[in-house]
Amino acid sequence: MLHEEVVSRVRHMLMEGEIPPGARVPERELCLALGISRTPLREALKVLAAEGYVVLLPNRGARAAKLTQKDIQDLFEVCESLEAAAGELACQRITNEKVEQISVLHSEMVKHYRSKDLPQYYRCNRLIHQAIVDAADNAILSSLYESVTTRIRRARFVAPMHPSHWELAIHEHEAILNALQRRDGAGLSHILRRHLRHKREAVERAGFAESAQSEEKEVKPARRAAAG
Numbered sequence: 001m002l003h004e005e006v007v008s009r010v011r012h013m014l015m016e017g018e019i020p021p022g023a024r025v026p027e028r029e030l031c032l033a034l035g036i037s038r039t040p041l042r043e044a045l046k047v048l049a050a051e052g053y054v055v056l057l058p059n060r061g062a063r064a065a066k067l068t069q070k071d072i073q074d075l076f077e078v079c080e081s082l083e084a085a086a087g088e089l090a091c092q093r094i095t096n097e098k099v100e101q102i103s104v105l106h107s108e109m110v111k112h113y114r115s116k117d118l119p120q121y122y123r124c125n126r127l128i129h130q131a132i133v134d135a136a137d138n139a140i141l142s143s144l145y146e147s148v149t150t151r152i153r154r155a156r157f158v159a160p161m162h163p164s165h166w167e168l169a170i171h172e173h174e175a176i177l178n179a180l181q182r183r184d185g186a187g188l189s190h191i192l193r194r195h196l197r198h199k200r201e202a203v204e205r206a207g208f209a210e211s212a213q214s215e216e217k218e219v220k221p222a223r224r225a226a227a228g
Contacts, residue, residue: 021066076200084189089136091185
């Protein structure tokens with residue numbers, strides 16, 4: 001397996017929460033799953049440490065990096081501004097076809113909400129937010145957004161969802177779709193800011209950045225990594 005592929009596979013696992021923040025990176029299981037020796041895995045971990053995904057511990061392997069409360073606040077503040085700007089630009093540039101694609105994703109997301117399928121709900125949610133950024137058609141904005149959301153994806157899309165917040169999020173997504181359909185850039189920008197603020201509050205209430213359980217939890221994602 002190529003070095004870049006090993007880095008990409010392990011990065012994906014960290015981003016998606018398969019290796020929770022604070023958890024020890026299970027090197028033996030990963031080597032078995034990826035069909036590699038310890039040497040290429042440790043070289044990949046050095047790259048991921050430089051990117052901020054893991055912390056290398058002398059003679060003790062590596063742990064998935066944890067986000068502090070300040071990290072969460074700073075990242076969400078930037079993400080809020082980027083999505084608000086994307087919403088305004090998207091309303092100027094989005095095609096009817098792309099609005100319809102987002103509408104289909106929204107309907108699918110609501111279906112998952114009603115069946116309480118949180119992982120699939122998060123998948124649709126992420127695709128909707130990404131589609132709005134893509135519709136803004138601004139390469140610099142997209143690059144910045146990717147950099148920020150890559151760091152907070154675990155918190156934004158994997159944190160537990162309280163029923164009242166989940167219901168609120170659905171209502172806000174209905175307003176997002178409505179503003180897009182009306183090409184109301186100012187309205188969409190305002191809704192997205194409020195939506196991201198509420199998400200940050202939910203993440204903070206869930207104690208995502210300071211989970212003692214996550215720090216001690218050992219995961220063995222070997223079989224999923226092999227299939228992924």
